[in-house]
Amino acid sequence: GGAKARATNIVKNAMDIIAIRTKKNPIEILVRAIENAAPAEDVTRIAYGGIVYPISVDIAPQRRVDIALRYITNLSRQASHNNPKTVDECLADELILAAARDPKSASVKKRDEIERIALASR
Numbered sequence: 874g875g876a877k878a879r880a881t882n883i884v885k886n887a888m889d890i891i892a893i894r895t896k897k898n899p900i901e902i903l904v905r906a907i908e909n910a911a912p913a914e915d916v917t918r919i920a921y922g923g924i925v926y927p928i929s930v931d932i933a934p935q936r937r938v939d940i941a942l943r944y945i946t947n948l949s950r951q952a953s954h955n956n957p958k959t960v961d962e963c964l965a966d967e968l969i970l971a972a973a974r975d976p977k978s979a980s981v982k983k984r985d986e987i988e989r990i991a992l993a994s995r
Contacts, residue, residue: 886961891968899968906971910944910980911937914991929991941980945971948979 874882888899896901916927932940945967953963970978 883961883964886959887908887964887968890965891960894965895969902968902972904978905973906945906968907938907941909974910971910978910984911941912984912987912991913937914988915993916987916991927990927994929995941984944980948983950981 882922888903891897891899891902914929915932917930917934919926919928945964947969950960952967953956953960956963958966967978967980971980974981976982
């Protein structure tokens with residue numbers, strides 16, 4: 874199969890793993906994970922008289938979802954690199970941790986980091 878088929882299979886397998894491990898609806902876990910991994914604020918750069926300031930801005934709802942999905946996918950792909958675990962397992966782990974808002978979750982860590990930077994540059 875191609876890239877799309879592979880991606881579909883990874884998600885399917887991850888959903889099966891989640892269903893077995895948590896005994897909950899995997900879609901519910903996915904939604905919770907997205908809610909917990911989505912940053913509310915971000916930093917943008919404003920040039921004002923030749924000086925560049927970082928200022929914090931709110932993030933639009935759709936963009937929050939997109940960013941959360943990007944964090945979850947990229948960080949679970951990184952986690953499976955040089956690791957005997959498959960991408961499916963890493964994705965399942967990441968989703969379960971993020972849904973529980975576990976500080977061990979890479980995507981939740983990333984969100985907290987972004988929001989901390991935004992808080993500092995208000």
